[in-house]
Amino acid sequence: MRSFFVPTILVSGALAARPFLNEPDTGLEQVLGNTAEGSLPDLTDMVGLPDFDWAARNYLPLQNYTYYRNGAAGEWSYRNNMEVFNRYNFIPSVMNDVTEIEDSLSTTILGHNFTAPFYISPCGSGIYGHPNAELNFVKGAAAGGILYIVGNYPSLLSYRANIPRPSGYASLSIEEIHAAKAQGQVVFQQLYLTKNDTETQDLFDRSKEAGADALVFTVDAPIFGTRQRAARLDVSLASSSYRYITWDYYKKLQSMTDLPIIVKGIMSVKDAKLAVKHKVPAIVLSNHGGRQLDGAPSALEVALEIYKKAPEVFEETEVYADGGVRYGTDALKLLALGVKAIGLGRPFMYSNVFGQEGVERAIALMKKELAVDAANLGLSDLKEIDASYVQWTHNDWSG
Numbered sequence: 001m002r003s004f005f006v007p008t009i010l011v012s013g014a015l016a017a018r019p020f021l022n023e024p025d026t027g028l029e030q031v032l033g034n035t036a037e038g039s040l041p042d043l044t045d046m047v048g049l050p051d052f053d054w055a056a057r058n059y060l061p062l063q064n065y066t067y068y069r070n071g072a073a074g075e076w077s078y079r080n081n082m083e084v085f086n087r088y089n090f091i092p093s094v095m096n097d098v099t100e101i102e103d104s105l106s107t108t109i110l111g112h113n114f115t116a117p118f119y120i121s122p123c124g125s126g127i128y129g130h131p132n133a134e135l136n137f138v139k140g141a142a143a144g145g146i147l148y149i150v151g152n153y154p155s156l157l158s159y160r161a162n163i164p165r166p167s168g169y170a171s172l173s174i175e176e177i178h179a180a181k182a183q184g185q186v187v188f189q190q191l192y193l194t195k196n197d198t199e200t201q202d203l204f205d206r207s208k209e210a211g212a213d214a215l216v217f218t219v220d221a222p223i224f225g226t227r228q229r230a231a232r233l234d235v236s237l238a239s240s241s242y243r244y245i246t247w248d249y250y251k252k253l254q255s256m257t258d259l260p261i262i263v264k265g266i267m268s269v270k271d272a273k274l275a276v277k278h279k280v281p282a283i284v285l286s287n288h289g290g291r292q293l294d295g296a297p298s299a300l301e302v303a304l305e306i307y308k309k310a311p312e313v314f315e316e317t318e319v320y321a322d323g324g325v326r327y328g329t330d331a332l333k334l335l336a337l338g339v340k341a342i343g344l345g346r347p348f349m350y351s352n353v354f355g356q357e358g359v360e361r362a363i364a365l366m367k368k369e370l371a372v373d374a375a376n377l378g379l380s381d382l383k384e385i386d387a388s389y390v391q392w393t394h395n396d397w398s399g
């Protein structure tokens, strides 16, 4: 008995400490492993969002891929963003009519209609993935009927000379990106702001003039994070001064535009409640994809804390969330807590290596997964999901 018991403990200990997997083994290496470095597989070979990460890594110059992939410091938050979803099991319900689930994905975001409750998170520098850069996101989002939040105004960042980008292609301006919109397409504009009111007013006015339907003020990056992976390859963003970001400043910003200003980068119950107090129309629970403060909680952990300690927040403002979402099931767990819309950053940046078609395929795959997973969870309508569909205590098999 004893000789059996001891190894069992050792084995379970070893399993608990299993290594992080950027893309879990689903057979992709066996099928695409021989793809020549620097070339792309067929788009139809992309069967899930993690596949785009693999394809971008295989295709892009190392510096370009690293710019997208990197996280802060030891990248613990980057990894936790993905792993956290597997710590909670679903509580499926069977014997329900789920045949109409695909018709129930649509939602509203700040009153605008979209075909699904997920969107393209704002990410700078689409140019490092494809010559058409952000245009692929605008057009892909239009084709898929989802929201695109345009990343920071590219020229605010100094492009690194050593990151290859196609010659002749410059970064796109706010005006150029919004000009690519389809008739009636709703697009939001994310901004990093400095305390310089003239500059801020100019960005607000230009965003409005270009047709942005809302602004997104990123508050989790008073200075760009310590990014060792990027520093190693010299692809860190130059960011030498600390930005002034306070609730008083937010109040002032509200007086400078009539566009709604969403606050992106909320990571605590306290700040979520303060956002409600300051009449923020929507917040994004986000740790910036683990690129800012290593050790910052994932959006799922923050959403769970809000659900337990201040559930009224989900009624008092619209709550969106991003970070580590790679599967339909990840999105379902956020929706279950009351999150209204879910952002995906890197998966779309990676899908962009295939151009607009890649972005469209990523949207289609995510929609299909959401519907299939919701059906297998036992939902007749995606909007029926609530916290009772998930066991909110850690399971013991995720390590």
Ligand SMILES: Cc1cc2nc3c(=O)[nH]c(=O)nc-3n(C[C@H](O)[C@H](O)[C@H](O)COP(=O)(O)O)c2cc1C
Binding pocket: 067, 068, 069, 081, 121, 122, 123, 124, 151, 152, 190, 218, 264, 286, 287, 288, 289, 290, 291, 322, 323, 324, 325, 343, 344, 345, 346, 347, 349
């Ligand atoms: C390459 C890259 C660039 C980003 N640039 C911005 C940005 O300009 N503004 C911003 O608010 N967030 C930015 N983010 C954060 C994303 O909006 C989002 O919070 C994050 O990517 C979500 O995590 P995910 O990549 O795991 O989906 C960036 C993320 C990446 C990966």
